[in-house]
Amino acid sequence: MSQPETIPVKPEIAANALVDRARYDDMARRAAENPEAFWAEESKRITWMTPPTRIKNVTFTGNVSIKWFEDGVLNASANCLDRHLATRGDQVAIIWEGDDPGEQKHVTYRELHAEVCRMANVLKSLGVRKGDRVTVYMPMIVEAAVAILACARIGAVHSVVFGGFSPDSLANRIQDCDSSILITADEGRRGGRKVPLKANVDAAAKSCPMLKKVVVVKATGGQVDMQDGRDVWYHEAAATMPLDCPPEPMNAEDPLFILYTSGSTGKPKGVLHTTGGYMVWASFTHQYVFDYHDGEVYWCTADVGWVTGHTYIVYGPLANGATTLMFEGIPNYPDTSRFWQVVDKHKVNIFYTAPTAIRALMRDGEGPVKKTSRASLRVLGSVGEPINPEAWLWYYRVVGDQRCPIVDTWWQTETGGILISALPGAIDQKPGSATLPLPGVKPVLVDGDGNVLEGATEGNLCLADSWPGQMRTVYGDHERFIQTYFSTFRGFYFSGDGARRDEDGYYWITGRVDDVINVSGHRMGTAEVESALVAHAKVAEAAVVGFPHDIKGQGIYAYVTLVAGEEPTEELRKELVMWVRKEIGPIAAPDAIQWAPGLPKTRSGKIMRRILRKIAANETDSLGDTSTLADPAVVDDLVRNRMA
């Protein structure tokens, strides 16, 4: 298949788009010349109780301080709900599509407002106050969005933990932010199976003495144990609650949420976002990147447990008065036509998913796609990992019938929202490239010594200046924030990604340059998997690297050294995979475990991951310099016994 270099914006799309090339150029120029004026103007897309007069106050050096709109006062839930009631109270805010294709719900803005108020009042009645941390461990049901917005309404800081995480991972996150209240459901549903959320909470609670109250939403009606004094059924507590709850006035820099993400060390970081800048960024990017027009149906297939779900299922679309679709299920249940059936059923106009889903569906060929109409689709989006040109073109030709522009959106939990992406009516697309920065975003590529590289080049992807949606700190550990993001390259925010810039200024993200791997669009720290492995009684040492995987993008490859006297059996291999699943969650399960009698180490004892990555990728004829190894013979053994 020959690959077109560039797919130009179609004139009919540019003509109807919110932003065409001339407008993009103008916005980018104004944002660069006078950021204060540009963002003061854009801040008006949000309804403020007190509009901000101080726009930007940022320093990327020293103690690093990031403030936007710092004297403004607002409430995020009021921006997603109350301000729409007069104009679109009866418009559908959330379309919920169940795991079971027979189940769906339509919730209007008025209904969502009432439910959020009820949940907010339940939280208040349980003693939750402004600034308290509330952990949310929910399946993809409407109440997940309600819980998020209810926290925002009363000024509580939500910390959503992905429902696929284990009790241990959940417990670590509850402990880190000292959360005394948690909202969950009896069970979740995914692909016809049940996920025992409440039972996981019970297990996590054993090591969380700070956890005083657990609010349980009845989702499946499955059997759960309720602990007297601690556990509360949501429907019982809500029954007597008023349907009105005034939104708490929040300073722009008051925390809105914490979301834990993997870094290159073992312990996940609590990424902290504040209220004003995040809301402006969520609204701005959702509107322009997806070219969202009033009345359209928009579907982001992420889980609310990830940042994509926060910004592009809940806050962005609801701030913009959109109809947002929430899907409880998975792409291949009941069959691999499901996504497209849902698109037809709810007449979805904008569809946003991850490359891993596209690659998995590609395996089944065009049939399951082509038997659906997809005529409602107008814009397609991609997020989470680099999309390979082959998958891009399949998405474009087969799913979008060469009619729909694709926006490949590069961003991170830390960035709050999209930073680099095409705009449907403005930017010519190149399959596999995230294309150009949004107005106000200043990417730079730097070499290993921090020198800024100009022109067509490749380097470490940094941001030279702040944008309103940027994270403000690591919860409870500002030093770690500075260390992780601002110490590698002075004066810049370092993303941890590498990128290439071509002669047209287009960015091509090449992937992580640190010890973070990207499995099916989910970030996993190799150190986290390693510490889970060594926690097993039979494991002496473990080293984990990523390797190229057809569907997942990257797979997890673990080298394991057993305790002396332990037999490396097939059974033990399976046991270790199950062990990691249980310790962290299914997304962390190794795809391959290789027994390693020894690991390649330098004389100072540092594991040489470069070599382990090469062996895992089966690039054993380019291992590079092994002369600094303490014992070069271990490499020969690892190469000989490489997993097929």
Ligand code: 6R9
């Ligand atoms: C939104 C999200 C962030 C990491 C990021 C990068 C990778 C995300 C990408 C992409 C290439 C894209 N990533 N989008 N790489 N092209 N369009 O995924 O947040 O879970 O924090 O992951 O994902 O490596 O650094 P998060």
